[in-house]
Amino acid sequence: MQPQQLPLFSPEHVRQYNYPFPSTRYQGSKRKHVDWIWESVCELPFESVLDVFGGTGVVSHMFKNAGKQVTYNDYLTFNWNIGLALIENAQEILSEDEVEFILTPNDVIEYPTFIQKNFNDIYFTDEENAWLDFVVHNIDHHLQSNYKRALARFALFQACIIKRPYNLFHRANLYMRTAKVERSFGNKTTWDTHFEIHFRNFIQEANQAVFDNGQLNQALQCDALL
Ligand SMILES: C[S@@+](CC[C@H](N)C(=O)[O-])C[C@H]1O[C@@H](n2cnc3c(N)ncnc32)[C@H](O)[C@@H]1O
Incomplete structure (x- = not known):
């Protein structure tokens, strides 16, 4: 039997890591759209991402999974803490x-x-x-x-x-x-x-x-x- 070929640009095929993002009820989160966002940009040659309105961090986390160097930003202290915890933090x-x-x-x-x-x-x-x-x-x-x-x-x-x-x-x-x-x-x-x-x-x-x-x-x- 032939091994199953993944479509060339499926998220599983290209992203380097697959760490799950925590569940969240945060309104305005792009959680449902991160695969679409990745599929829309994954062919572009880029190494870093600036997520200016980072919110939940779900978009930054997706790009972190893709192996990019991610800069998360959010004006609100509570959101910035999310960025520290899940994006900047590498091991604690x-x-x-x-x-x-x-x-x-x-x-x-x-x-x-x-x-x-x-x-x-x-x-x-x-x-x-x-x-x-x-x-x-x-x-x-x-x-x-x-x-x-x-x-x-x-x-x-x-x-x-x-x-x-x-x-x-x-x-x-x-x-x-x-x-x-x-x-x-x-x-x-x-x-x-x-x-x-x-x-x-x-x-x-x-x-x-x-x-x-x-x-x-x-x-x-x-x-x-x-
Ligand atoms: C719709 S949410 C971001 C959604 C995010 N992509 C996600 O999936 O969770 C917009 C965020 O922009 C932040 N924000 C609004 N105005 C800002 C500003 N002037 N500078 C930085 N952050 C700002 C808000 O605090 C809010 O968290």
Whole structure:
């Protein structure tokens, strides 16, 4: 029997790596279009890519898989952290011990209450806000590596997005989760799943997306219009 020939420019044929991009509910992501983007440009001779409006990083990650030298950029700090975690970062992942540390409140630390005080009854429940306050602090102050902090923040962002109605923060609509009504939309089970479960799942996906493509990739936080 003849070996199966891959079409000349299929993504599998040309891209050097096949590291999966984590699942995301981020609106505006080009996740569904990355194969089409690659097929549209893969015949061009080029070695580097500038992803000026990087967002989720899914386009940059695809080009990283293709072995290109990638510069990711996004003006927003939360997105820049995604670029640091998944594009610039070539090898650092979060160990099980580090994840346990992040998820365990420490009796000797006096945790801030910023989210509990300022976002009461807006996006998440009181219990969830308290969880966010201590986890954010553990990530920011007790992880030594910049890339590990960025990876943990990535998982936290995704956990926050997945627990929101419409996956957005455009309205103070916590009541949509908590009201006892018949629902014809949304995913109440996902909204009500504990942050910790979502966080652990996203850490696993994020760790699996980290790889070295032999290039010096960068994540920048610049205003593209200046
Ligand atoms: C539609 S999203 C990018 C989608 C991305 N290709 C993806 O698949 O996730 C546009 C991004 O541009 C960023 N952005 C908007 N204006 C910008 C500016 N002036 N400079 C840099 N980034 C900007 C936003 O923060 C947002 O993340």
